[in-house]
Amino acid sequence: MKTARWIVRLLLLAAALFFAIGGPLPVWMGRTVPALSPLTLVAESIAQRSWYAGLFWAVPPLSVLALAVWKGRFFCQWLCPLGTLYALPQKISLKKKILPVRLNALIFWIVISASALGLPALLFLDPLSTFSRIGAWSAWIPGLLVPLFLLLSFFQPQVWCTHLCPLGYCFDLANVKNTKRVFNRDRRQFIAGLGIGIPAALLLPKIFKGKVKPSILPPGATKAFADTCTRCYACVSACPAKIIRVKAGGGLTELFMPELSFNKGVCDEFCVRCTEVCPTGAIRKLTEKTKRQIKIGTARVEKGKCLAWADNEYCMVCDEFCPYQAFETRMNGDIACPIVIPEKCRGCGGCENNCPAVRNGKAIFVHPVNPQQIIEEE
Secondary structure, eight states: OHHHHHHHHHHHHHHHHHHHHSSSOOHHHHHHHHHTOHHHHHHHHHHHTSOTTHHHHHHHHHHHHHHHHHHSTHHHHHTOHHHHHHHGGGGGOOOOOSOOSOOHHHHHHHHHHHHTTTOOTTGGGOHHHHHHGGGOTTOHHHHTHHHHHHHHTTTSTTHHHHHTOHHHHHHHHHOTTTHHHHHHHTHHHHHHHHHHHHHHHHHHHHHTOOOSOOOOOOTTBOTTHHHHOOOOOHHHHHOTTOOEEEOOOSSGGGTTOEEEOOSSOOOOTTOOHHHHHOSSSSBOOOOHHHHHHEEEEEEEEOTTTOTTTTTOOOOOHHHHTOTTOOEEEEEETTEEEEEEOTTTOOOOSHHHHHOOOOBTBOSEEEEEEEEEEEOOOO
């Protein structure tokens, strides 16, 4: 049985690594891996006050949770790719107790209690969301969690799985054979989790608001995007234009969340890949038709940098690359100069990405519209 279990674990780990590192995740893979987590299901359902990501996508995590009712940590011991990765060094581990206290319950109850107030704090620690970040190379800061705990496993075997993983504790709690014993053992951590999670959800977002400019969010982002995004970065990996990056600054709720940058590409008017892979409903699914109607931002021309306005040179590149006919011209002497029509602009970044002005930097930038709007096409 032990040999069979390791064969299954290694095969699943190899498959998961292949999909995560070998290229953009297939739609089903990018969404399904983090969506298997019952912890994400519970926390996001509480935070959003609605049924998580639709009934269909609730079935996989509910199935995993149902399995835990009878088999406890079966998922951890057979299926979890991150658990398998952390288990690999156990044969050569030094077996030191660098973390003697189990904090699984504390982290779990912080997540649940904070989610009740709309802030699923620490949900980025969910192991399936953590694993999916391996394929998002721009997520190197939060992605350091994987090599960090892999290194610690050489000192204390599977320290993450046994002492910190909130999903593992969720399985312990669901197991009908151990629920009472587990809860009695961890009552103090339950109380501490409520005592930390509730004040954190109330106070920290107000204290750490951040003073950086607002982010341009992926199309379909909900009003509660910053709070309900688990930082799994399935959208980052799925984006064919590679314009979704990881935000390095901002307030507490915005830290490390996905945002759009048009330095290397544009948000194609018919591309809906990021909307198809989000496992939590932080980005709602869009059809190609609806995608064309979503306004994620508005372009603004900085006349002091524009070749036409400032240098009296003919340049209407922004108009040429706009798929929404969101520009009109205004004569500045003999030169036609660009003017943005805000009602038509969707914020796709075609103008910003292709602007040829370089002397003082680009002359046109997209500014975010949050919450995003639906613009009916004429």
